[in-house]
Amino acid sequence: MTIKAMTIAGSDSGGGAGIQADLKTFQELGVFGTSVITAITAQNTLGVTDVHPIPVLTIEEQFKAVITDIGADAVKTGMLYDKERIEAIADLVSRHQVTNLIVDPVMVTTTGSPLLKEDAQDTLIKKLFPLAILVTPNIPEAEAILSKKREDFDKLEDMAKALYHACGGVPVLLKGGHEARAEFMTDVLFTGQTSVLYTSPRIDTTHTHGTGCTYAAAITAFIAQGVKLESAIFKAKEFLHVAIEQAKPVGEGAGPVHHSAHRESSISDVNMEVLT
Numbered sequence: 001m002t003i004k005a006m007t008i009a010g011s012d013s014g015g016g017a018g019i020q021a022d023l024k025t026f027q028e029l030g031v032f033g034t035s036v037i038t039a040i041t042a043q044n045t046l047g048v049t050d051v052h053p054i055p056v057l058t059i060e061e062q063f064k065a066v067i068t069d070i071g072a073d074a075v076k077t078g079m080l081y082d083k084e085r086i087e088a089i090a091d092l093v094s095r096h097q098v099t100n101l102i103v104d105p106v107m108v109t110t111t112g113s114p115l116l117k118e119d120a121q122d123t124l125i126k127k128l129f130p131l132a133i134l135v136t137p138n139i140p141e142a143e144a145i146l147s148k149k150r151e152d153f154d155k156l157e158d159m160a161k162a163l164y165h166a167c168g169g170v171p172v173l174l175k176g177g178h179e180a181r182a183e184f185m186t187d188v189l190f191t192g193q194t195s196v197l198y199t200s201p202r203i204d205t206t207h208t209h210g211t212g213c214t215y216a217a218a219i220t221a222f223i224a225q226g227v228k229l230e231s232a233i234f235k236a237k238e239f240l241h242v243a244i245e246q247a248k249p250v251g252e253g254a255g256p257v258h259h260s261a262h263r264e265s266s267i268s269d270v271n272m273e274v275l276t
């Protein structure tokens with residue numbers, strides 16, 4: 001049986017993030033990938049120079065074309081651009097009873113370009129988050145969702161717990177990639193019952209373009225294959241870690257991760273700790 005995963009996201013012409021990162025990741029992990037494009041960005045390793053949103057009707061038709069024929073064992077969302085598009089996607093996801101939805105609440109790029117309109121955040125939280133099995137904010141996105149700063153929380157675990165409530169009681173994976181000065185990179189999953197810490201050594205590199213997309217896409221691929229949430233995140237972080245480690249220089253700025261790195265490296269540098 002062919003396992004299928006769908007990405008609903010924006011196109012990154014530079015090939016490192018967005019739809020392109022998602023499809024590469026699905027392919028690498030042995031899952032058949034399909035796509036619903038929400039916006040086209042003119043983007044490279046230096047930044048975004050243009051954004052062209054796709055009409056809502058065309059987004060709906062892409063989704064229906066895929067779901068009614070090919071289907072999806074898991075679905076991931078990335079850049080959704082604005083309120084209108086989020087509402088349309090939330091409606092499609094609930095009408096077609098998508099059960100394995102992973103929402104990466106993409107707001108701005110690493111280089112600071114906005115990918116979500118500011119007034120759309122509330123719609124994302126209220127309409128889309130409740131349909132998800134996992135939401136994957138980074139620290140700046142978590143701060144925007146909570147209207148609080150990282151410094152307002154002693155531990156990352158406390159921030160993840162607050163996020164769980166702010167996201168309507170949906171499991172949250174808070175990514176710590178933006179933690180200053182850290183020697184180890186820690187992400188925290190809070191499921192409502194347990195906290196799980198995923199830790200890996202920090203890699204000294206500027207080539208981290210597309211880490212968030214690749215991570216969420218890998219989680220989606222493992223969920224599509226029937227892997228449980230806690231292990232899917234662990235396996236996805238292993239996949240991402242070697243992809244960052246072996247990132248090749250591409251472009252003049254923040255280069256993309258190397259999606260096929262896992263083929264050559266089986267060394268796991270990731271640690272998982274379940275807190276009670």
Ligand SMILES: Nc1ncnc2c1ncn2[C@@H]1O[C@H](COP(=O)(O)OP(=O)(O)OP(=O)(O)O)[C@@H](O)[C@H]1O
Pocket residue numbers: 017108109110137138139175176177178185186187200201202203204205208209210211212213215237240241244
């Ligand atoms: N230099 C690094 N070394 C090791 N792991 C890293 C590094 N940078 C990011 N990561 C890992 O990548 C994952 C994504 O984290 P991050 O918080 O950077 O997400 P993001 O900001 O959504 O990504 P993006 O930069 O694509 O927007 C996390 O698991 C984080 O630990």
Ligand SMILES: Cc1ncc(CO)c(N)n1
Pocket residue numbers: 009010011012017018019041043078079106108109110115209210211212213
């Ligand atoms: C299209 C797109 N989606 C997501 C990101 C987040 O990194 C990006 N840079 N571009």
